[in-house]
Amino acid sequence: MSAEADVFLDTLKIGEKARVLGFNLPEEHRQRLLEMGLTVGAECAVIRFAPMGDPIDIKVRGYQLSLRKREAAGVRISRL
Amino acid sequence: MSEPAPSAAVAPAREVTRYVAIAGNPNCGKSTIFNSLTGLRQKVGNYPGVTVEKKTGRFFGSHGEAMELLDLPGSYSLQIRSPDEAVARDVLLGRQSDTPRPDAVICVVDASNLERNLYLVAQMLELHIPVVVALNMIDVAEKNGVVIDLMALREKLGVPVIPMVATRGMGFVELRQAISRSPLPAPTTCAQMPIVLETEVMALARQLPVANEVARAEALLLLTLHEKALDEVVHHDGAIVGATKAAQQRLRASGIDPISAPVDARYEWIGRVCAAACHTGESHSAVSISDKIDGWLTHRIWGWVAFLGMMTLMFFCIFTIAQYPMDWLDGACTGFADWVGRHLPESDLRSLLTDGVIAGVGRVVVFLPQILILYFFLGILEDTGYMARAAFIMDRMMSRVGLHGKSFIPMLSSFACAIPGIMATRTIENRKDRLVTILVAPLMSCSARLPVYALMIAVLIPVASGLAKAGIMLCMYLVGIFAAFGMAWFFKTKIFKGETPMLLLEMPPYRMPSLRTIAIRMWERAGLFLRRAGTVILALSILLWALATYPKPADPKATPAEALAHSFAGRMGHALEPAIAPLGFDWKIGIGLIGSFAAREVFVSTMSIVYNVETKDKEDTESLRESMRAERRSDGRPVFTPLVCVGLMVFYVLAMQCISTIAVVRRETNSWRWPLFQTAYMTALAWIGAFVVYQGGRLLGLQ
Numbered sequence: 001m002s003a004e005a006d007v008f009l010d011t012l013k014i015g016e017k018a019r020v021l022g023f024n025l026p027e028e029h030r031q032r033l034l035e036m037g038l039t040v041g042a043e044c045a046v047i048r049f050a051p052m053g054d055p056i057d058i059k060v061r062g063y064q065l066s067l068r069k070r071e072a073a074g075v076r077i078s079r080l
Numbered sequence: 081m082s083e084p085a086p087s088a089a090v091a092p093a094r095e096v097t098r099y100v101a102i103a104g105n106p107n108c109g110k111s112t113i114f115n116s117l118t119g120l121r122q123k124v125g126n127y128p129g130v131t132v133e134k135k136t137g138r139f140f141g142s143h144g145e146a147m148e149l150l151d152l153p154g155s156y157s158l159q160i161r162s163p164d165e166a167v168a169r170d171v172l173l174g175r176q177s178d179t180p181r182p183d184a185v186i187c188v189v190d191a192s193n194l195e196r197n198l199y200l201v202a203q204m205l206e207l208h209i210p211v212v213v214a215l216n217m218i219d220v221a222e223k224n225g226v227v228i229d230l231m232a233l234r235e236k237l238g239v240p241v242i243p244m245v246a247t248r249g250m251g252f253v254e255l256r257q258a259i260s261r262s263p264l265p266a267p268t269t270c271a272q273m274p275i276v277l278e279t280e281v282m283a284l285a286r287q288l289p290v291a292n293e294v295a296r297a298e299a300l301l302l303l304t305l306h307e308k309a310l311d312e313v314v315h316h317d318g319a320i321v322g323a324t325k326a327a328q329q330r331l332r333a334s335g336i337d338p339i340s341a342p343v344d345a346r347y348e349w350i351g352r353v354c355a356a357a358c359h360t361g362e363s364h365s366a367v368s369i370s371d372k373i374d375g376w377l378t379h380r381i382w383g384w385v386a387f388l389g390m391m392t393l394m395f396f397c398i399f400t401i402a403q404y405p406m407d408w409l410d411g412a413c414t415g416f417a418d419w420v421g422r423h424l425p426e427s428d429l430r431s432l433l434t435d436g437v438i439a440g441v442g443r444v445v446v447f448l449p450q451i452l453i454l455y456f457f458l459g460i461l462e463d464t465g466y467m468a469r470a471a472f473i474m475d476r477m478m479s480r481v482g483l484h485g486k487s488f489i490p491m492l493s494s495f496a497c498a499i500p501g502i503m504a505t506r507t508i509e510n511r512k513d514r515l516v517t518i519l520v521a522p523l524m525s526c527s528a529r530l531p532v533y534a535l536m537i538a539v540l541i542p543v544a545s546g547l548a549k550a551g552i553m554l555c556m557y558l559v560g561i562f563a564a565f566g567m568a569w570f571f572k573t574k575i576f577k578g579e580t581p582m583l584l585l586e587m588p589p590y591r592m593p594s595l596r597t598i599a600i601r602m603w604e605r606a607g608l609f610l611r612r613a614g615t616v617i618l619a620l621s622i623l624l625w626a627l628a629t630y631p632k633p634a635d636p637k638a639t640p641a642e643a644l645a646h647s648f649a650g651r652m653g654h655a656l657e658p659a660i661a662p663l664g665f666d667w668k669i670g671i672g673l674i675g676s677f678a679a680r681e682v683f684v685s686t687m688s689i690v691y692n693v694e695t696k697d698k699e700d701t702e703s704l705r706e707s708m709r710a711e712r713r714s715d716g717r718p719v720f721t722p723l724v725c726v727g728l729m730v731f732y733v734l735a736m737q738c739i740s741t742i743a744v745v746r747r748e749t750n751s752w753r754w755p756l757f758q759t760a761y762m763t764a765l766a767w768i769g770a771f772v773v774y775q776g777g778r779l780l781g782l783q
Contacts (some may be wrong), residue, residue, distance in 0.1 A: 027306035027339055029582050035157045036584060037196045042347075047371075051380045052476035061195040062250040063588035066472050068479070070701055071582050 007079065009044070010056065010072035017045040018077035026072035033075070037061040044080065096138075098147040099180055100259060103168060103204065104188030105197050106154035107465070107588040108213050109216040112153045113188055113255075122600075128178055141260030142253070150182060156196075158203045159304060169301070172207055174292050175190050175315060184210040184264050186255070188261035191221035191228060191243075192589070194358060195350055201237065202271050206300065208293035210264035213241045214255055219248075220589070233357035238269040247594050249290045266293075271349035273300070276334050280327040287323055288316070303327060304342050308496065311703060370465075370589035377469055387473050390466070391492055394457045398450050398496040404655040405449040408735055413442030430621070430628060440621030443679060443740065444614040447499050448606055454493055454500035455605045458507070459598030461489075465588040467507065475583060481565050482572030484510075484583050485515040491564065495557075498741045499613070502748055503605060512576045516568055518748060519758050522741050523564035525557045527734060531681045532732045538705045540725040552729075558660040560733045563765065582657035609744070616743035624678045626738075627652070628686075639648040640689050649674050663731070663770040664711065664724040673737075680737045723777040727770035 012018055020042050023030045037060050038044065044060040055066045087228050102117075104110040107560060115122075117135025125134045135151040153164035160166040167176065174181030187204050189197040204211050213233075219227060240258040244251030273281065285299035302324045304311070313321055328338045376382050417434040424430040461467040471485030478485055486508045494501030501521045508514040525533075534730045537552050601641075626648075633646040653670030660670055668690045675686030684704070691707040711719040736742065736759040745755040 025398060028308060031159065031306055031339050031343070032582065032584055034340055035199060036586075037199070037347065039344055039347050040340070048378060050376065050378065050472050050476060051383045052473075054473060054476050054479075055120075055583055055585070057378075057472065063193045063196055066468075066475075066583065066585040066587055068475070068583050 001030045006076050008028075008073050009075035009077050012046045012077070012079070014046050014048060017043060017080040019043055020057075021065070021076040021078055023074055024076065025071065027073070028034055029071060033067075033071070036065055037063075038065070038075065090487070095146060096148045097141070097145045098148070098183045100147055100184050100186060100260070101152050101171060101182035102186045102188065103152040103172075103200065104154060104214075104772075105156055105190065105193075105200055107586060108154070108188045108190040108193075108197060109246045110151070110154060110188045111596050111601075112594055113186070113214060113216065113244070114149065115597055116246060116249065116252060117255075118149055120603075122604070124198075124594070124604060127167055127176065132164050134167075134179070140256075142257045143260060145260065147259070149186075150179065155200070157200060158301065159613075160309070172204070172209065173298060174291070184212065184259060186212050186214055186259060188214045188216055191215050191218045192224055194221070194226070194228070195347075195354060198350045198353065199346060202350060205237070205239070205267040205270040207297045210265050210266050211239045211253070212258045212264075213237060214244050214246075214251070215241050216244045216246050216251075218243045219245045227359045227361060229357045229359065233353070236353040236356050238267050240622055247592075271342075271346040273345050274336055274341055277303070277338070280331060284320075284323060284327055287320060299308070300342060303331075303338050306339055348674045361396075373590050374469070374587075377466070378472060379779050383469075384474055385540055387470060390461075390470075393753055394493075397457070398453050398493065399499070402449040402453050402496075405635075406446050408443060409446050409448070413438055413445070417420050417442075428629070432625065435629075436622040436625035439617070439625070439769045440618040443621055444610065444617045447497065447609070447740065450497050451500045451503065451609055452602050452606055454496075454504060455602045456598060458489070458504055459601050460593050462507070463591065463593030463598065465590045468587050470584055471585055472587065479583075481569040483513055483516065484508075484581070485585070487513060487568075490517050491524055494521040494526060498522040498524070498738065499609070499744050501520060502741065503609070503746050505748065510581045512572075513581060514569045515749065515754065516576060518745055518754070519571060519761075520564040520568045522736060522738065522758070522762065523560050523567065523734065524736075525560040526680075528738065529556070529679045529732055531684050532676075533729055535684050535687070535705065536725045536729045538702075539708045540722055542705065542709070556729055556733050559730060559769075563734055567761075567765070571717075580616055597744070600749065608747075613740065613743040613747050616746060617740050620739040620743070621678055624649075624675070641691070644671060644686075644689050645695060662768075662775065663727055663767065664774040665728070665770075666719055668711075668719075669724075669728065673731075676737055678739050683732070721783045723774050723782055726777075727773040730773050731766045731770040733766075734762060734769045736762040750753075 044058045044075045047057045055068045117139040122137040135399040137149050152168040155165040158169045170176040281299045285295035288295050391755045417438040447683050475485035490501045490504040505514045628649040653667045656670035657667040672686045676683035742755045771776045
């Protein structure tokens with residue numbers, strides 16, 4: 001819909017904030033992320049990466065959630 | 081069907097008046113509340129057919145009325161993804177066969193993480209079951225600068241809300257009062273679904289053959305199942321599943337996504353609840369302290385240092401400190417066996433008591449110190465929140481073989497002993513991951529293998545330097561690690577195929593652990609081990625004693641070696657010879673293998689009997705070593721060539737050879753299928769390993 005290429009959660013750097021736009025994930029994974037509060041429109045921020053670079057620790061709805069880059073790469077976002 | 085209450089005539093005050101379930105997200109303090117309410121009046125069992133634990137306890141309302149409290153597995157949602165969550169859902173919908181539908185639910189909510197915790201509450205309110213919200217950790221919320229307006233929260237949720245600080249015992253009087261109230265009204269409000277969705281929900285609800293009050297909740301849960309889960313529905317017939325799929329089609333056509341619409345609706349509702357009831361002010365620390373600790377503990381370098389340090393400490397304690405009580409218990413059992421031996425005449429009964437029963441009991445209780453120490457550490461790691469960090473740090477490495485970070489600690493613990501290691505797999509939610517971890521954990525070289533390694537190294541190189549010994553030892557550990565990870569990879573990619581489960585790990589803020597909760601858990605685990613695994617270990621020990629004792633030789637003056645050769649075990653050793661000949665093992669080694677099926681370290685004492693050597697204590701294997709080195713085959717070649725020694729060690733690295741592990745796997749998987757499969761595959765692996773060493777070595781021209 002927009003001219004820009006989609007941005008995904010795994011490309012954020014530490015401290016960057018974003019808003020969730022949508023998902024390119026299998027239904028069961030999408031549902032789990034939604035129920036953990038990562039709904040479309042929710043804000044999130046990258047807090048840190050694990051020592052080996054994966055998983056990613058993010059903040060969403062006031063708590064910290066870790067997910068692997070593989071799944072983060074399926075979360076479409078816009079940087080805030 | 082319902083809880084068997086004592087007869088009213090005998091103990092009217094003890095009759096269970098209410099059946100209450102306690103639910104909540106992981107890390108919300110649910111166990112602390114459960115433990116405080118029920119104390120030690122707890123029972124742990126299993127739901128039929130699944131490995132999910134069913135924990136119930138008795139507690140008393142504000143007027144002394146007895147109530148039954150059912151601890152539901154911690155879950156984020158009623159939409160299932162693990163057997164635990166399925167059980168929670170089925171109990172609340174009243175379709176778990178052995179458990180009545182609860183009269184009320186205490187829903188524990190972490191006040192410092194209100195939004196996400198309220199998601200489960202939102203689902204509970206849809207169930208038409210009376211709900212009492214236990215708003216736990218309000219102190220933490222306040223420190224974070226969140227002020228919760230209780231009146232507003234009660235009004236918005238439409239149910240009683242009790243502020244609590246469970247770790248400091250605050251709020252229990254009020255909680256008891258709230259749950260004792262009679263009658264407890266059902267909730268009056270819940271999240272509104274979009275109108276199109278609601279219409280489909282009601283239409284589907286009318287077709288469901290369930291009671292009216294749960295029909296809407298069931299229909300909503302069905303409609304929001306993703307396709308794969310829908311194909312696995314077992315509680316409804318094909319017509320219902322078909323109707324659900326058709327309804328989902330219609331919803332999608334009208335622009336409503338059945339997966340996200342209900343979740344969005346609930347979070348929108350939660351947003352309104354929080355907007356009315358929460359006022360965020362100035363934050364005073366807690367989170368930032370937690371952040372600072374994480375800055376160190378998940379640091380690129382210091383994170384590893386801290387992690388390795390903590391694992392070393394835990395491993396050291398399990399491995400060495402446990403040794404003192406273990407030796408003491410071992411000594412007590414041996415001493416008792418000696419005492420019995422002195423006071424009973426030489427007979428089969430004496431032999432049964434000393435070599436069968438007491439040795440079997442010793443084999444059980446000797447694990448207790450390790451289990452208690454492990455559960456102490458696991459409790460601390462879990463309660464402080466470090467367990468999530470350990471999984472976070474190790475996930476990358478474990479993901480290479482298809483497991484995730486949480487499998488690491490059980491595998492590490494298995495270096496000390498597979499029993500506590502396998503018991504520690506309970507922290508892994510995913511069923512397949514947990515099973516694979518259980519299946520490979522015994523490949524890690526445990527401490528019981530050390531005596532075997534020590535003996536075989538002594539036979540291999542009588543004058544081995546410390547360095548050579550350590551080197552061989554290290555190789556054996558590496559073989560075990562390599563096999564464990566290789567098999568994990570094999571199981572995950574070849575046998576338990578299917579989607580790789582995603583990792584979603586909540587990183588709770590660091591907290592002070594509750595020693596009371598940890599102590600109760602240690603007590604509970606030790607009791608479970610003694611009851612469930614202990615009985616199996618004892619029975620199998622007696623069976624193995626019988627195999628090594630009967631039938632007796634006709635000549636009463638036969639040496640112990642002759643008697644053993646004459647027994648079933650001896651005959652089995654002979655019978656086994658064709659199977660183990662390709663490994664270079666003779667029938668005497670076969671007897672050792674059968675004798676040590678109970679426990680690996682028994683190999684040393686069995687070989688002492690076979691070679692007719694008197695060993696005064698376990699450390700003294702010199703004479704046994706010499707006898708083994710002197711042993712010749714019929715053609716005059718030595719039996720224990722270097723290849724046989726190494727092959728035998730490799731065999732012991734890979735083979736199951738431990739009935740205690742079998743018993744614990746049986747208990748943890750709730751069936752005989754997995755322990756038998758595991759024994760079979762490990763024995764096959766051991767055979768192949770020893771075969772490769774022996775035959776491969778011979779091909780290379782070695783002896």
